[in-house]
Structures are given as structure tokens and as C-alpha cells.
Amino acid sequence: MTLKKALFIAGLLVSGSAFAQNSNTLYMMENVFQNQFNNPAFEPISNISVNLISGSVEAGFSGFALGKFINTDGSDNSVEVDPRDVVDKLGKNNELVFKTDLTLFGIGFKVKSIAMQVSLRSRTNLSLNLPEDLLRLMVEGNGESFLDRPADLSNTSLNLTTYAELGVAGSVKVGNKLRVGARVKFLSGLANIHTEKSELTLTTDQENYGIRLQGAYTFRSSNVTDELDVTDFEGILNGDFKNTGIGLDFGFTYKLNDKMTVTGALLDLGAITWNQNTKSYENDSFDFEYKGEDIFDFADGNHTDEPDMLDSLSNAIKAVETEGSYTTGLPARLIASFEYKLNEKAYVGAVTASEYVPGLRKVRPNFTGFYRMQFGKTFGINFSNTIAYRSFLNPGIAMAAKLGFFQIFMSSDNILGVFSPESTRSASVAFGMNLAFGGSKGIKQVTAP
Amino acid sequence: MFKPSFLKFIAFTGLALSIACIKEPKIANYTPTIAAPLVNSTLSMQDLLARTDTSDLIIVDPVTQLLALNYSNDDLDFGLSDIYNPANISFSTSIPFGSDVASTTPGGELSISGNLVIPVGLPIDLYEANFSTLDIIVSASSTFNHEIEIEFSLNKLTKNQTAYTASINTPIFGSDTDQQNFSNSELSFEDNGQPNKAALSYTLKVKTNGAPINQNDAVTLNFDFNNILLENVVFNPGNIGVTIPEDSVLLKLFRNASNFNIDFGFSDPQALINIYNGTELPYQFIINELSVLDAVTNQQTDLLLNNFPNPFNVIGGTSNQPSETNLLIDKNNSNITDVLSPNEKLIRFGLGAQTQAVANQRYTLSANDRIAIDLQAKIPLKGFVSDYVLSSNVEVDLSALEETVIDGGIRYHIVNNFPAGVHIMVYYEDENGNDIGQLTDQPIVLLEAPAVDGIGKITQPTVTSGDITLTESEFELLFSANKLRLEATLGTTGSDTRSEVGIFLDNFIDVKLGVKARINAN
Numbered sequence: 001m002t003l004k005k006a007l008f009i010a011g012l013l014v015s016g017s018a019f020a021q022n023s024n025t026l027y028m029m030e031n032v033f034q035n036q037f038n039n040p041a042f043e044p045i046s047n048i049s050v051n052l053i054s055g056s057v058e059a060g061f062s063g064f065a066l067g068k069f070i071n072t073d074g075s076d077n078s079v080e081v082d083p084r085d086v087v088d089k090l091g092k093n094n095e096l097v098f099k100t101d102l103t104l105f106g107i108g109f110k111v112k113s114i115a116m117q118v119s120l121r122s123r124t125n126l127s128l129n130l131p132e133d134l135l136r137l138m139v140e141g142n143g144e145s146f147l148d149r150p151a152d153l154s155n156t157s158l159n160l161t162t163y164a165e166l167g168v169a170g171s172v173k174v175g176n177k178l179r180v181g182a183r184v185k186f187l188s189g190l191a192n193i194h195t196e197k198s199e200l201t202l203t204t205d206q207e208n209y210g211i212r213l214q215g216a217y218t219f220r221s222s223n224v225t226d227e228l229d230v231t232d233f234e235g236i237l238n239g240d241f242k243n244t245g246i247g248l249d250f251g252f253t254y255k256l257n258d259k260m261t262v263t264g265a266l267l268d269l270g271a272i273t274w275n276q277n278t279k280s281y282e283n284d285s286f287d288f289e290y291k292g293e294d295i296f297d298f299a300d301g302n303h304t305d306e307p308d309m310l311d312s313l314s315n316a317i318k319a320v321e322t323e324g325s326y327t328t329g330l331p332a333r334l335i336a337s338f339e340y341k342l343n344e345k346a347y348v349g350a351v352t353a354s355e356y357v358p359g360l361r362k363v364r365p366n367f368t369g370f371y372r373m374q375f376g377k378t379f380g381i382n383f384s385n386t387i388a389y390r391s392f393l394n395p396g397i398a399m400a401a402k403l404g405f406f407q408i409f410m411s412s413d414n415i416l417g418v419f420s421p422e423s424t425r426s427a428s429v430a431f432g433m434n435l436a437f438g439g440s441k442g443i444k445q446v447t448a449p
Numbered sequence: 450m451f452k453p454s455f456l457k458f459i460a461f462t463g464l465a466l467s468i469a470c471i472k473e474p475k476i477a478n479y480t481p482t483i484a485a486p487l488v489n490s491t492l493s494m495q496d497l498l499a500r501t502d503t504s505d506l507i508i509v510d511p512v513t514q515l516l517a518l519n520y521s522n523d524d525l526d527f528g529l530s531d532i533y534n535p536a537n538i539s540f541s542t543s544i545p546f547g548s549d550v551a552s553t554t555p556g557g558e559l560s561i562s563g564n565l566v567i568p569v570g571l572p573i574d575l576y577e578a579n580f581s582t583l584d585i586i587v588s589a590s591s592t593f594n595h596e597i598e599i600e601f602s603l604n605k606l607t608k609n610q611t612a613y614t615a616s617i618n619t620p621i622f623g624s625d626t627d628q629q630n631f632s633n634s635e636l637s638f639e640d641n642g643q644p645n646k647a648a649l650s651y652t653l654k655v656k657t658n659g660a661p662i663n664q665n666d667a668v669t670l671n672f673d674f675n676n677i678l679l680e681n682v683v684f685n686p687g688n689i690g691v692t693i694p695e696d697s698v699l700l701k702l703f704r705n706a707s708n709f710n711i712d713f714g715f716s717d718p719q720a721l722i723n724i725y726n727g728t729e730l731p732y733q734f735i736i737n738e739l740s741v742l743d744a745v746t747n748q749q750t751d752l753l754l755n756n757f758p759n760p761f762n763v764i765g766g767t768s769n770q771p772s773e774t775n776l777l778i779d780k781n782n783s784n785i786t787d788v789l790s791p792n793e794k795l796i797r798f799g800l801g802a803q804t805q806a807v808a809n810q811r812y813t814l815s816a817n818d819r820i821a822i823d824l825q826a827k828i829p830l831k832g833f834v835s836d837y838v839l840s841s842n843v844e845v846d847l848s849a850l851e852e853t854v855i856d857g858g859i860r861y862h863i864v865n866n867f868p869a870g871v872h873i874m875v876y877y878e879d880e881n882g883n884d885i886g887q888l889t890d891q892p893i894v895l896l897e898a899p900a901v902d903g904i905g906k907i908t909q910p911t912v913t914s915g916d917i918t919l920t921e922s923e924f925e926l927l928f929s930a931n932k933l934r935l936e937a938t939l940g941t942t943g944s945d946t947r948s949e950v951g952i953f954l955d956n957f958i959d960v961k962l963g964v965k966a967r968i969n970a971n
Binding site (some may be wrong): 080081082083084138139141142143147158202207208209210211283292293294295340411 | 475476477479480482483485486487488489490491581699843860861862914935961962963964965966968970
């Protein structure tokens with residue numbers, strides 16, 4: 001892929017109005033049926049809840065906000081991207097994240113203090129990590145800053161997991177203040193691309209620009225075929241996919257007093273074993289060095305070495321291709337919140353979430369502060385700002401309304417992504433419609449588990 | 450529940466809306482700088498000598514570590530057969546009947562017995578001899594007017610501890626012979642400490658027929674030792690001249706030097722005559738001829754020796770521990786420096802030798818004892834070199850960059866650990882090998898010869914590195930070239946271009962070239 005295309009796609013994903021982050025702002029809308037996916041201990045508002053349609057899309061790029069390096073010429077509907085400005089604003093690792101979560105089926109029951117939920121979701125996690133040096137190498141070449149230091153291209157990775165999740169959750173109130181919940185999830189993997197190891201260093205020496213490439217890699221995949229249809233839900237239900245796994249969610253809510261409540265959840269603990277149409281490409285270690293032609297090494301004084309050099313490179317980085325099962329973990333998340341009740345209509349608090357990033361083998365944290373208001377029992381709105389993807393300004397909003405049996409909600413962690421895509425690094429949106437029968441007639445306060 | 454198509458619609462509608470809302474990005478021009486190596490060559494002295502097909506001649510002087518070309522010819526040797534190799538040995542004796550019998554009795558038989566010591570005429574003093582092969586022919590000649598039977602024995606000629614014996618019957622006034630193969634036998638020629646003696650015992654029988662016996666009648670025995678091959682002797686040869694065939698050693702300094710335009714001189718060539726004496730005998734050698742024949746000019750020049758011992762003596766040794774005599778011919782005692790040059794040469798030499806045995810001393814010499822002579826020519830690679838051109842090329846194809854390169858240049862990094870200055874030139878060649886231009890008008894690198902110590906060994910290599918910015922026209926030449934030819938010219942530099950340097954195994958030139966070009970990525 002050319003740099004131009006890469007930048008275009010990156011910009012597209014970051015600036016797209018349809019992409020919005022859903023987790024933290026929606027997390028405090030406890031009375032939304034789908035929010036129990038974020039904490040199985042949340043108590044549903046109704047005795048019976050049925051998911052009509054719901055889903056979320058999240059995209060983020062930690063590298064840059066598009067607006068930091070574009071110049072709008074004003075003459076037409078175009079922006080000019082300066083690649084050198086781009087790489088100057090990159091972080092060491094620049095992760096592009098794209099997630100979708102569609103709830104295909106969901107129903108919940110509540111009997112007294114016990115609640116149960118059954119759900120079927122289709123989830124996709126895409127993570128592409130681009131090291132700064134990779135993009136700098138494309139823009140600068142190896143003849144500028146990389147004459148002074150090696151180009152560290154390690155952690156260039158692509159991870160994609162698409163799977164169906166059948167979850168059975170339950171929660172129960174323990175005493176007057178504590179409510180705990182858990183969910184068992186039966187997973188059926190549809191497709192996977194897994195970067196298990198990605199180490200690559202390019203060194204250019206200063207004497208005559210000799211090049212050395214050192215590294216190791218392991219890539220694995222399952223069901224990455226042209227025939228794959230990730231929305232083949234009938235196939236999922238029929239058990240056509242042989243990649244099975246199991247996951248667990250745990251959560252709690254605890255009311256400290258009449259005004260303060262804390263919650264926490266540990267989500268997506270589990271793994272999928274990929275058995276179907278698997279491929280592994282592995283090279284434990286390679287070290288290729290090309291210093292130039294040895295012109296004195298031939299008695300006849302004539303030679304052509306270029307094919308040998310390319311052959312040597314090809315042999316050095318060549319992968320061992322195998323087939324066989326492998327296991328990938330889910331991107332586990334840890335969420336915690338604190339809420340303070342200002343009065344009967346207003347609440348403030350904070351949510352922090354940390355998610356394991358497989359491509360970088362590290363935890364990516366974010367932090368959200370919110371101010372939530374209740375207008376009667378049928379409408380609630382939550383304003384937030386999230387610090388994520390190396391960006392401090394990500395204003396979000398969530399709304400939920402209930403008219404009779406019909407509930408609708410919408411949430412976004414970054415509304416700038418809708419109105420000013422060039423200034424954002426991330427965006428997300430969640431929406432849904434439910435039917436709710438029995439139980440509270442209005443919006444239930446989040447602080448009363 | 451929902452059909453997959455409906456869910457697809459939901460997902461991709463949002464994506465379509467996003468695409469519709471964003472502005473079309475335009476990538477501003479950017480110009481990556483690509484750096485790549487072109488040449489990375491190390492020309493070591495070993496490589497250089499390998500190219501001249503001379504590697505097998507290289508030795509390292511254990512003292513100075515200087516490299517030297519070593520030529521040797523060790524085909525010459527001589528031994529017992531060259532010193533003393535008799536075709537035959539003959540001796541004779543007469544056995545008279547004497548006055549013991551005054552008269553004869555018809556039909557009777559008279560006999561006498563006795564012992565004799567027969568002198569054997571030889572050019573050397575021979576005490577003992579072992580014969581690998583030996584044929585003995587004895588002829589008996591009688592002056593008797595009777596039939597004679599003579600039985601005799603050489604008591605000290607034994608084979609398997611059995612002495613040589615024979616019996617010959619002769620008719621009246623007649624003769625007869627006896628012939629025996631007596632190979633693998635040994636014979637002592639010593640009697641009472643004297644050499645060249647053969648001990649004989651005999652019995653002479655006369656078959657009387659009534660005729661008188663003259664007191665002067667006798668039987669003469671002639672011994673002929675033929676087909677002699679000596680295995681071992683104890684002898685004193687005295688002073689015997691030995692003929693040694695003429696020999697030569699070929700000095701072809703650079704066997705495959707046709708590719709080189711070379712002017713290489715040597716300041717200290719040496720020729721070494723080595724004589725290994727594996728016999729007990731001392732010798733006196735004499736150099737009869739020593740000359741150098743130029744294979745190109747066919748001119749023969751005598752190697753003149755000054756203050757050189759000729760003839761010279763070689764002491765005795767043993768087969769297990771030969772004595773070694775080394776005669777060094779170098780610039781101090783000859784004109785060898787003037788007559789040797791890189792042209793192919795043939796050093797001819799002829800030697801003579803004479804044994805120098807001490808009187809009355811016995812020497813043991815077996816057929817396997819040898820005196821070996823070799824002529825070794827050693828040419829330490831210490832001298833001068835001027836305009837020694839090394840040239841090689843590499844194919845390149847940079848035409849793909851022609852449309853995209855904005856500017857750039859060549860980086861060089863050269864380490865000179867050769868005992869000479871180096872000029873580097875880079876030429877562009879077309880597909881037929883014709884020059885179409887050169888990187889720079891002047892040599893891009895002018896490396897002075899490194900500093901050397903007293904024996905010409907480099908103490909500090911010279912290093913040069915830098916960048917050459919190429920003009921647009923120079924880049925066009927580079928792009929149109931099919932080959933780059935690198936030419937390194939070596940020469941002892943400075944005011945005295947024939948200043949002496951030494952050449953060592955660790956001499957090398959390290960040449961690195963790289964190209965850096967700023968390209969238009971759009």
C-alpha cells in the first residue's frame with residue numbers, strides 16, 4: 001500500500017462521523033439494557049428487556065489528529081497533507097483501532113434482586129500498529145535521520161478478530177450496597193489475523209550506506225479467504241465455524257453512601273482457539289546485510305551481483321509456512337467508575353478504562369469525566385470528556401429516553417469526530433432500541449444498584 | 450431476527466456517510482532520500498597474490514613477517530652409486546704344485562691344499578661390500594700334463610653364512626670355468642687390517658698319468674665379479690670426483706600477470722643453495738656455473754659472486770641426521786639484485802663435488818644414503834611499486850531512478866593499508882565496456898602511502914572519506930551507465946617513487962562507495 005493510500009485510510013477512519021467511541025460515556029447510562037455488556041452487575045430497569053437493534057462502532061488513531069497537518073486551500077473540497085508534518089507529530093507507536101459490536105439478539109429478566117441476561121453479539125476488533133519509524137522511513141527515506149540511528153520498525157502489526165459471542169449473564173444484590181454480576185460467553189471465531197511477533201530493525205551505516213535488516217516475525221491467520229462472510233450469522237448459529245473459545249466478564253457496583261457509588265468490571269477474559277483454515281508464517285530470526293558489491297572478488301573483473309543480493313534477502317526473510325491450531329486472547333478490559341450525586345437531577349464522576357492492546361503487548365488507558373442529568377423519569381443525558389489516544393479533548397454525550405415500552409439510546413465519546421473530524425484522534429458511536437416491560441417506569445438512577 | 454443483509458446495510462451506510470463528509474486529501478510533494486551501498490571491496494594482499502596465481506609460492510618470513518615468494522628445486526641428489534659403482538671386480542692368482550711331489554705314479558692321485566690372500570686392485574680402499582646382485586665367473590687354466598681337479602673357496606664371501614666354493618676340472622694343458630650367481634652376499638676384503646684383499650683356500654688334485662710334473666706347473670684362477678650392485682660398503686674412497694647434472698629453477702614472479710600493468714621491483718632477492726649430506730663422507734663442492742636466463746629477452750647473465758667461498762666444504766652426516774650446508778647468495782655477495790626482475794627468469798646452476806675422505810678412516814655408505822642438493826630462490830616482497838593498476842567493474846542499472854532523482858551524490862570511505870599510495874578513479878561504461886564518462890576529472894581519492902616502520906611495515910593506515918555531490922549531468926551519466934569501473938592505481942608515492950616498502954600478509958585496501966539520492970516520491 002502506498003503512503004498516500006495509507007494516509008487516506010487513516011484520515012478516513014479518524015474523521016468519519018459514523019465512528020464514535022462508546023464505552024466510557026455510555027458506561028454511566030446504567031439504565032440502558034446494552035450497558036450491562038460493560039458491567040454485568042448493572043441492574044436492568046425493567047423486569048423484561050428485549051433488544052430490538054443496537055450496536056456500536058469505535059475508531060481511533062493514536063498517531064495524530066488530521067487537523068494538525070492539513071492545509072485547507074479553500075479552493076475546492078480538498079485538504080493538503082504534508083507527510084513530513086505527519087511524521088513529526090507521530091508517537092513512537094501509532095495504533096489504528098477499529099471496533100464494531102452488533103447485538104443480534106438480547107433479552108433480560110429480573111426477578112426481585114436477581115437479573116439474568118442472554119445475548120448474541122457479533123464483534124470485530126481491528127488493530128493496526130504503525131511505528132513512527134516506518135512512516136518516517138517512507139517519507140524521509142533512509143538517508144536522513146536514519147543515518148544516525150537504526151530505524152526501529154518493530155511492532156508493525158495487524159490484528160483482526162471477528163467472532164460471535166453467546167453470553168449468559170446474571171447479577172445479584174448482596175446486602176444493601178453491593179451488587180455483583182458475571183457473564184459466561186461462548187465464542188465462535190469467524191476470522192483472525194494475529195501478529196504474534198514483529199521485530200524489525202533497519203540500519204544504514206554511515207560509511208557507504210550499507211544496509212542491515214534484522215528481525216523476526218510470526219503471523220497467523222484463520223479463515224482469511226475470499227469466501228469468508230463475517231456476517232454469516234446463520235453459519236455461526238449452525239456451527240459452521242470451528243474456532244471455539246470461552247470468555248468471562250465480572251462486575252460489581254457498590255454504594256458508598258447516599259451520594260457516592262463506585263463500580264468496576266473486568267471484561268473479556270478469555271481466548272479463542274483457531275482451528276479452521278489456519279496458516280502460520282514464521283521466521284525466528286533473520287539478519288540480512290548488504291554492504292555493496294565486492295568488485296575485487298572476481299578474477300575476470302566482471303560480475304553481476306544484484307540477483308544474488310535479492311536472492312539472499314529473499315532467503316533471509318523467508319517464512320516457514322505451517323498449518324495448525326493456535327490460540328489468541330481477547331483484548332481484556334478493566335473499567336472502574338466513581339459517581340457523586342449533586343442533587344436529584346445532577347451527577348458528576350469519572351470513568352477509567354484500560355484495554356490490553358495485543359499488537360503492542362501493553363495496556364492502553366483512557367479517562368473520562370462526566371456530568372449527568374436526569375429530566376424526569378423518561379430522559380437522561382450525560383456530558384463527558386475523554387482523554388484517550390494521546391488526545392485530551394474528546395467531548396462526548398449520551399442520551400437515553402423511554403416512551404412507554406420503547407427505549408432508545410445514543411452515545412458518543414467524541415462528538416468532535418462528527419463535526420470536526422480533522423481535530424480528533426478518535427470517535428465512537430453507540431445506538432440502540434429496546435423494548436422494556438415492567439419494573440421502573442422511568443429512567444433508573446445509576447447510583448441505586 | 451435481522452437478516453445479514455440488513456446488518457451489512459447498517460454498517461456500511463455509516464461508512465458511506467463518513468466518506469461523503471470528508472474532504473479529499475491531497476498529499477503534498479515530499480522527497481525521501483534513499484541511501485544505498487554501491488561498492489564494498491577489500492583487496493587484501495592474499496587476494497592480489499591469488500589473482501596472480503602465485504599463492505603457492507608465498508612464505509612468511511618468521512623473523513620479519515615479510516612476505517616472500519619462494520621457489521625451490523630439490524630434485525638433485527647423489528649417493529653410493531655415483532661415488533663408487535664398479536662394473537666388475539677382477540683378480541687372479543696362480544696355484545703351483547710346487548716341489549712337494551718329485552715324481553708321478555701312473556693311475557694315482559696327488560693333491561695339495563693351501564690358503565692364499567689375493568690382492569684385489571681397486572681405486573679405493575675397500576674393506577667390506579654387500580652385493581645386492583653379483584655373478585661370479587671363475588676360470589681355471591692348467592699347465593699340467595695331467596687332468597686337474599681344483600676345489601677352492603673364498604672364505605670371506607658368504608651368502609646366508611655359507612662361503613662361496615667351487616670345483617673345476619681341467620684337462621691336460623686345458624682350462625675350464627665355473628659360474629655362479631651369488632647375489633645378496635657379503636664379502637670382506639680385509640686381511641690383517643689391510644683393504645682390497647681376497648682370502649682363498651684350495652685343494653688341487655692331480656690325476657697322474659705317468660707323465661712328469663714340472664715344478665713350475667700351476668693352475669691359474671681368474672675371478673670375475675660381474676653384474677655388481679652394491680648395497681653397502683665399508684671403504685675409504687679417498688678423493689673421488691662426483692658428477693652432478695646441471696639444474697635450474699624457474700622464477701616466474703606473477704604467473705597470471707597479463708592483466709596488470711606492473712612495475713614491481715625487489716630490493717633483496719636471495720638464492721639459497723642447500724646441501725643435505727646424509728652420508729658419513731665429507732665433500733668439497735664447487736659451483737661451476739651460476740647464471741640467470743631471461744625468458745623474455747633470452748639473455749643470459751652470470752651471477753657474479755663476491756667474497757663467496759667457492760669451492761666450499763660439506764661435512765659428513767648420517768642418513769638420519771644429514772649435515773646441512775646453506776649458501777646464501779644475496780645482494781651482499783652477488784649481483785643478484787641487478788639480474789632479477791619481474792620477467793620470467795631461469796636460474797641455472799652447475800655443481801661439482803669431490804669426496805674428502807680422511808686417510809685410513811673407514812666410511813660406511815649404503816645405497817640409500819643420499820647427498821641432496823636444492824636451489825631455493827626467495828624473493829622477499831620488499832621493494833617498490835609504481836603505477837600498479839587494479840581494475841574491476843560492476844554492473845549497475847540505475848536508469849529507473851532517472852525520472853525521480855532530484856539531487857544526490859557519492860559517499861566514499863577508503864582505508865589504505867597497502868604500502869603504497871592509492872588513486873581511485875570511477876569510470877562509467879556502456880554495455881560494451883566503453884568508457885562514457887567518469888565520476889570526476891581528477892582521482893576522487895588520493896591516499897598517501899601509510900607510515901611505515903624500519904622494515905617497511907605499516908604503522909598507521911591512511912583513511913579518507915567524504916561526499917561528492919553530483920551535478921545533474923553527472924547523474925545523467927550515472928543513470929545511462931551499464932557498468933561502473935573502479936580503477937585503483939598503486940604506487941610508492943612521494944618524491945622518491947622507488948622508495949622501498951615491505952609487503953605483508955595483512956596489507957589491504959578497503960574501498961566503500963555508496964550513493965545517496967533525493968527522489969521525488971510523487
